[in-house]
Amino acid sequence: MASFVKENTFKWNSVLRGFLESNTPGKILLGYVHMRRRGLNIDSHTLGFVIKGCGLLMAGVPVGEQVHTQVLKMGFSSEVVIQTAVLKMYGMFGDLVSAQKVFDETSQRDMVQWNALVAVYAQRNHPYEAILVARTMVRGYVRPNEVTVVSITSACSQLKDLQQGKLLHAYAIKNLLGFDMILSNALIDMYAKCGCLSSARRLFGMMRSWNVITWTSMINGYCDNGFLHEAMALFKEMQKVHVRPDEITMLGMVAMCAKMGESGLGNLVDEYVEKNGYTNSVYMANALIDMHGKCGNIEKACQIFKEMKVRTLVSWTSMIQGLALHGHGMEALVRFSQMQRKGFVPDKVVFLNVLNACNHAGLATEGIQCFKLMVEEHGMDPWMEHYGSMVDLLCKAGLLGNAFDFVVNMPVKPDAVIWRALIRAFKDQGQINLARDALLRLFELEPEHSGNYILKSNFLATIEEWDHVKEVRDDLEIARICKREPGFSSIEVKP
Known part of the structure; x- marks a missing residue:
C-alpha cells in the first residue's frame, strides 16, 4: 500500500510539474486538492509546485496563506527549500512583511534563501x-x-x-x-x-x-540620457544583427520620441510597431497616444484611443493630456466626463491635466468646478502644480482679486513661482497695490534671490518710480557682493 501511495504521489508530482511549466496555476491547485482528498502522500516536491502555483495566481493571496498554514501543520517548516519557496511566494504577492517574517523564522538559512530575500526587495x-x-x-x-x-x-x-x-x-x-x-x-x-x-x-x-535585454538596456540608456540619434543608430544596428526588439524595447523607443518631441522619428517608430504587431498591447497603445500627443499629431492619438478595445486610467490620462497640450479644452472635458461615466476614478494627474486644459482654453468656470470636485468630493490634497494652474487660470480670466485671495488662503505655503506669476499678472493688468503686496510676500519668502530684485525693478520702472528703481538696483548689487564674499571660521586655542 505504501509503494502504491508513493507511486501515485510521484505521478501526481509529474502532473503538477507539467501544469507549472504550462503556466496553468489554477490546475495545480485543483490537482493538489484532489491529492489531499484521495489521501495521497504530500511531499516537499508537491508543496514546492503548489507554492509556486500560488505565487503565479493573480488573486492567490488567501490561497497562498492557507497553503503556508498547511506547510506548518505538516511539519515542513524546518525545510529551507520549502520556506524559501514560501518567501518567494509572498514576494510575488508584494507582501514583504510576511516574506521577511518567513526568513526570520527560518533557523538554518542557506545562500539560496539569502538571495531570495535580497531579490524580493530589489524586484519590489x-x-x-x-x-x-x-x-x-x-x-x-x-x-x-x-x-x-x-x-x-x-x-x-x-x-x-x-x-x-x-x-x-x-x-x-x-x-x-x-x-x-x-x-x-x-x-x-x-x-x-x-x-x-x-x-x-x-x-x-x-x-x-548579446540578447534582446542587452540591446534594450543600452538603447534605453541612450534614450533616458537624451542621446536620441545614438539610440536610433543602436536600434538599427540591433536589427542588422537579427535581434528582434521586444515590447519593452519598443516602449523605450516610443517614450524617447515622446520625450524629445521628434515627430519624424515618432512616425517611423509607430510604423515599425504596427508592422511588427505590437499594437494589441494596451501599454503600447498608451505610449503611442502619449507620443503622438507630445509630437503634435493629436489626430493620430485620437485615432489610436478610439480603436482601443480595452482602456486603462493611463489611456484616459494620456488622451486628456494630449488634448490639453493642443488647446482642445472642451474636448478634454468631454473625455474627462466619459472617463468617469465608464467607472474610472480620476487621480491627481488626471485633475492636473484637466486644469491645464481649462487653463489653455480659458475655461475659468469649468476649471474652478474641477478644482472643487478634486478637493471637496474626492478629498485630495492638491500638489503645488494644481495651485499654480489655478492661479494662472484665474489671472488669465482677469479675476486678479480672486487669484490673490486664493493664494493667501492656500492651506500650504505658496512657493516663489506662484508669487512671481501673480506679480507679472498684476503688473500687466495695472493692479499696482496687489503687485506691491505680492512683491512684499515674495521678498519675505526669498529675500536674497537676485531675480526678485530684477522683477521688482522692472515693476517700479513700469509705474515710473525711478528713484525706487535706483534703490532696488543698489540693493541688488549689495546682495550680489555679499553672496560672493567667502565665509570664514576661527578656532581659539588656549595656550
Missing part, C-alpha cells in the same frame, strides 16, 4: 532594504555570489548609486569566475541608469554575444 522597488539585507548577509560570513550581485546591481540602478555599482562591478571581477549574460546585462543597465554611458558601452562592446 525596495532597494535600500535589498542592500541592507546583503550587508547583513556579508556580516554573517555568507559570501555573495553572482545571483546576489545581480540583485544588488538592480538596487543600485533604482537608486542611481554609481559609486556602489562600481564597487559591485569590482567585486564581481575579483571574486566571480567570469560574467554570464545576466550579470553583464545588469551591469550595463546600472551604468546606463546612472548616466555613465561610456562604461555601459565599453561593457557592451566586451560581450561575446
